[in-house]
Amino acid sequence: MPTLATSQVQPLTPRDPRLAPWRAFVMAQAHVSRRLDEDLRAEHGLSLQEYVALLILVEAPDHRLRMGRLAELLTLSKSGATRLIDRLVDDGLVGRVTCSSDLRGAEAALTEAGVARLRTAAPTHLRGIAEYFLSAIDAEDIPVVERTMRAVGDRACGTRGRA
Amino acid sequence: MPTLATSQVQPLTPRDPRLAPWRAFVMAQAHVSRRLDEDLRAEHGLSLQEYVALLILVEAPDHRLRMGRLAELLTLSKSGATRLIDRLVDDGLVGRVTCSSDLRGAEAALTEAGVARLRTAAPTHLRGIAEYFLSAIDAEDIPVVERTMRAVGDRACGTRGRA
DNA sequence: GGAGCGTCGTTGACCCCGCAACGAGTCGGG
DNA sequence: CCCGACTCGTTGCGGGGTCAACGACGCTCC
Secondary structure (H helix, E strand, O other): OOOOOOOOOOOOOOOOOOHHHHHHHHHHHHHHHHHHHHHHHHHHOOOHHHHHHHHHHHOOHHHEEEHHHHHHHOOOOHHHHHHHHHHHHHOOOEEEEEOOOOOOOEEEEEOHHHHHHHHHHHHHHHHHHHHHHHHHOOHHHHHHHHHHHHHHHHHHHHOOOOO | OOOOOOOOOOOOOOOOOOHHHHHHHHHHHHHHHHHHHHHHHHHHOOOHHHHHHHHHHHOOHHHEEEHHHHHHHOOOOHHHHHHHHHHHHHOOOEEEEEOOOOOOOEEEEEOHHHHHHHHHHHHHHHHHHHHHHHHHOOHHHHHHHHHHHHHHHHHHHHOOOOO
């Protein structure tokens, strides 16, 4: 395989037909996330971001995570993570714990209420994914979607800074 | 074909492996749009939304569009569109015109400066799409991506309101 | 032809996020 | 030791978004 610097698919101009998949991708994302967010807010009073934060925490060892790591996983700035956790703390869904191994660090830890809230909200989220995303894709195409999306994510994430 | 209510791919539980493509999709979108936004801001002082607004306008007949329609195409609320156009007007990139056929309607119209700005910013955007998105996908997979993303977009957009 | 209802875009209040600056804590070298 | 340089999370500020309420206008029907 050629290790061509970065893209080299061809320079790409406006009105190029290869923009079609890109536009479809953008629209898909916009509509699906909006739907998932609406459903969670309407049925459980949680934004999609808040739900994902709880989800990330429940999958972490001890149901706790350093703020910095949490910010990364949420693709959020550090301050964004701080304020998101602030809200969840106010709602009693997570607690703040000072990190044992690093006194300047803080950890967010899921409370019992947080676990419970997540459990009741999960069906809504999962139903949304099935209804808006998975059910629109032919079964045979799913592996391709997974592979390509993973490649895109890695490429856009990995090529950090340097060309 | 079965007209099964909505999803019926299978109820879907947490930790289901079918969530993998969904997660990859979410990460891909997050990283790619962030990159495109950063690049446009750094090189042209435009947010991705502002760029897309200009792009939509340039593709419209007469380079003008009703506010409502613009909001739809941007997947934005009406007030969101109003404020976005406000900024572009302040920058001199678009102008406001009262709609000829409906006195309560307003239209946004691209100025010469807007067209010019779009033209200079386009290469950055197109390069980003090629580099972060297209070049990560095998050529043979691109049609599948386009087809599936279109299907997902339509499904999440079309099933408006009613089950 | 005016009354009532729907639609269009804007505005005010509020929410959420990123950036830059900060205080607190860690770590390595003199 | 202790002093600088770095890292961690929080905070002030400002940008950008939504929702609800509004004024202006179009439309229909009596």
